Amino acid sequence: xxxxxxxxxxxxxxxxxAILADEDSYGYAILKRVRELSGGHVEWTxxxxxxxxxxxxxxxxxxxxxxxxxxxxxxxxxxxxxxxxTQLAEERRQWQAVDATLREIWSALSLPVHASPLVLRGA
Amino acid sequence: MAALDCAIRIEEQxxxxxxYLRRRQAIRTNxxxxxxxxxxxxxxxxxxxxxxxxxAFLVAVKRMGDLDTLSREFAREHSERLWKQLxxxxxxxxxxxxxxxxxxVVAFCVAAIAALAVKAPELFGLRLDDDTGFxxxxxxxxxxxxxxxxxxxxxGSDPATRRWMAAAFVVAAVFANVYSFSxxxxxxVLAAVHLPIALWLVVGIAYAGGRWSEVGGRMDFxxxxxxxxxxxxxxxxxxxxxxxxMLAMFQAIGIDTEPFFERWMLPCGLLGAxxxxxxxxxxxxxxxxxxxPVLTRLFTPLFAIVLVAFLAIMxxxxxxxxxxxxxxxxxxxxxxxxxxxxLYSVSxxxxxxxxxxxxxMQVVLVISALLVDAVALWAIAARISEFGFSPNRVAALGENxxxxxxxxxxxxxxxxxxRGRGSFAGLERWQTAYLPVYAVWAAIVxxxxxxxxxxx
Numbered sequence: 330x331x332x333x334x335x336x337x338x339x340x341x342x343x344x345x346x347a348i349l350a351d352e353d354s355y356g357y358a359i360l361k362r363v364r365e366l367s368g369g370h371v372e373w374t375x376x377x378x379x380x381x382x383x384x385x386x387x388x389x390x391x392x393x394x395x396x397x398x399x400x401x402x403x404x405x406x407x408x409x410x411x412x413x414x415t416q417l418a419e420e421r422r423q424w425q426a427v428d429a430t431l432r433e434i435w436s437a438l439s440l441p442v443h444a445s446p447l448v449l450r451g452a
Numbered sequence: 453m454a455a456l457d458c459a460i461r462i463e464e465q466x467x468x469x470x471x472y473l474r475r476r477q478a479i480r481t482n483x484x485x486x487x488x489x490x491x492x493x494x495x496x497x498x499x500x501x502x503x504x505x506x507x508a509f510l511v512a513v514k515r516m517g518d519l520d521t522l523s524r525e526f527a528r529e530h531s532e533r534l535w536k537q538l539x540x541x542x543x544x545x546x547x548x549x550x551x552x553x554x555x556x557v558v559a560f561c562v563a564a565i566a567a568l569a570v571k572a573p574e575l576f577g578l579r580l581d582d583d584t585g586f587x588x589x590x591x592x593x594x595x596x597x598x599x600x601x602x603x604x605x606x607x608g609s610d611p612a613t614r615r616w617m618a619a620a621f622v623v624a625a626v627f628a629n630v631y632s633f634s635x636x637x638x639x640x641v642l643a644a645v646h647l648p649i650a651l652w653l654v655v656g657i658a659y660a661g662g663r664w665s666e667v668g669g670r671m672d673f674x675x676x677x678x679x680x681x682x683x684x685x686x687x688x689x690x691x692x693x694x695x696x697x698m699l700a701m702f703q704a705i706g707i708d709t710e711p712f713f714e715r716w717m718l719p720c721g722l723l724g725a726x727x728x729x730x731x732x733x734x735x736x737x738x739x740x741x742x743x744x745p746v747l748t749r750l751f752t753p754l755f756a757i758v759l760v761a762f763l764a765i766m767x768x769x770x771x772x773x774x775x776x777x778x779x780x781x782x783x784x785x786x787x788x789x790x791x792x793x794x795l796y797s798v799s800x801x802x803x804x805x806x807x808x809x810x811x812x813m814q815v816v817l818v819i820s821a822l823l824v825d826a827v828a829l830w831a832i833a834a835r836i837s838e839f840g841f842s843p844n845r846v847a848a849l850g851e852n853x854x855x856x857x858x859x860x861x862x863x864x865x866x867x868x869x870x871r872g873r874g875s876f877a878g879l880e881r882w883q884t885a886y887l888p889v890y891a892v893w894a895a896i897v898x899x900x901x902x903x904x905x906x907x908x
Contacts, residue, residue, distance in 0.1 A: 355489075356486060356489070356490050357489070357490045357493040357494065360490075374515070374516070374517035374518075374521075374522075375490060375494065375515045375516045375517060376487065376490075376516045376517040376522040376525075377517060377521075377522070377525055379483065379486060379487065379490075379526070380525040380526050380528065380529040383483075383526075383529050383530065383804070384529050386804055387529075387803045387804055387875065387876075387877050388875060388877050389874065389875025389877065389878075393804075398489070400492075402489050402492065403485060403489070404486075404489050405482075405485075405486045405489070412875070
């Protein structure tokens with residue numbers, strides 16, 4: 330399943346903030362976590378995560394610090410800030426509203442998800 | 453032995469990949485390091501899953517994404533690093549040289565049209581020496597619509613925005629010409645001065661080309677305006693030298709070129725240079741990159757010292773300000789300079805770097821300017837009834853309030869940033885959100901003031 334680009338871009342902020350709210354992390358680990366949580370449905374192009382992280386940093390939602398990893402390489406770790414937590418709560422509220430609305434519509438829709446134009450034409 | 457070979461080969465490959473990344477101006481060394489860490493982690497995970505080193509490297513690079521797209525994403529986020537690349541239409545492939553030449557031709561044509569446009573009214577009997585008022589009021593209308601057109605051509609824009617821009621220019625042309633100003637009166641001069649300010653916003657919308665709603669797009673426009681100003685001054689200096697030689701040389705052979713200079717060279721050069729300077733800012737960014745921030749760095753401490761010394765000595769000696777009638781305009785100019793210094797250091801600053809000594813200097817500058825201005829306003833308020841409300845004074849007072857509000861809130865945001873309570877992005881957002889305020893006030897001065905003050 331391919332998720333479209335806009336949806337991917339919109340969900341990147343809450344996803345990254347939520348993962349960092351759980352614990353401090355770095356780029357690769359964040360991506361891995363996203364992949365696990367979505368069961369492989371959400372596939373980001375790896376590099377694209379970094380501009381997102383830098384944007385959140387600029388907005389003051391997360392902070393970065395360079396530390397030395399267990400492999401001996403310098404690694405940039407990210408930590409969520411208080412502002413980031415506030416933003417996360419706000420994002421969560423908004424997404425829940427969207428989600429609730431969509432659920433309503435799905436249940437009101439009598440057609441099954443896989444109803445395609447082909448089936449309708451056949452009927 | 454084979455394992456060692458493999459390890460060497462993969463190091464070489466990573467080194468090569470790194471050098472590709474480094475060539476991208478939008479991606480800094482630190483970012484390359486961060487991405488490299490990611491790549492290595494990915495490679496070792498894939499090797500752990502049973503892939504060979506080569507395969508793992510290929511997969512990891514592929515997953516990292518196409519370098520062009522990646523560097524465009526970085527450029528979008530870090531626009532202060534290379535705002536010039538951003539304004540070049542994304543995906544403008546093809547031959548860069550040919551594109552550059554084509555654009556130069558267009559720019560020179562637009563400049564020539566602007567230069568001729570200012571002479572066009574003469575066909576209808578409006579002469580520069582007799583109808584100075586007409587030319588003064590309409591000066592910006594000879595060039596800014598063309599400049600806007602140039603940016604629309606370059607960046608594109610949706611039809612609705614284009615209609616709005618055209619409407620703005622038509623409205624401006626109407627208001628510049630319908631009022632029956634008393635010749636050389638205050639309101640006419642005010643209208644002539646404020647119309648370009650109001651219309652500059654329209655140029656900005658065309659310049660940003662769909663990114664006007666973003667902080668980044670507006671910040672690019674602020675950068676553009678500063679660089680344009682510097683280029684324009686440089687071109688003007690060159691023009692003065694050229695004129696001096698021309699006048700002197702032709703004088704030597706008994707020909708007086710002054711009428712030619714006054715009637716053609718000055719007005720045409722003045723307007724054509726706006727377009728040429730804009731094009732130069734666009735095309736030659738890498739040559740004199742970011743002059744405005746350099747000058748800012750130089751003059752922020754100096755201005756801060758002068759202002760602080762002024763405040764200290766005024767308090768020490770107990771001298772009140774000696775007020776001339778139009779002192780307010782001088783203080784407006786001071787605030788404009790301080791705002792400019794603030795704006796251009798904000799525009800060049802990487803929002804992620806922590807506060808430093810220069811930031812403290814910036815805050816000192818802003819706060820001391822606010823104090824000086826407060827003293828001036830206090831003194832004016834006491835005597836405003838004596839001076840009376842002339843259009844000039846109301847306009848100057850309005851501008852003073854607008855600048856004061858901007859700088860006061862900027863100071864609050866800056867102090868918050870210094871104390872770690874806010875991000876630098878907040879200051880950027882405030883400055884970019886404030887841009888329309890200037891244009892709205894300028895439009896009020898152009899449209900409302902003349903009837904309000906009886907066209908004096």
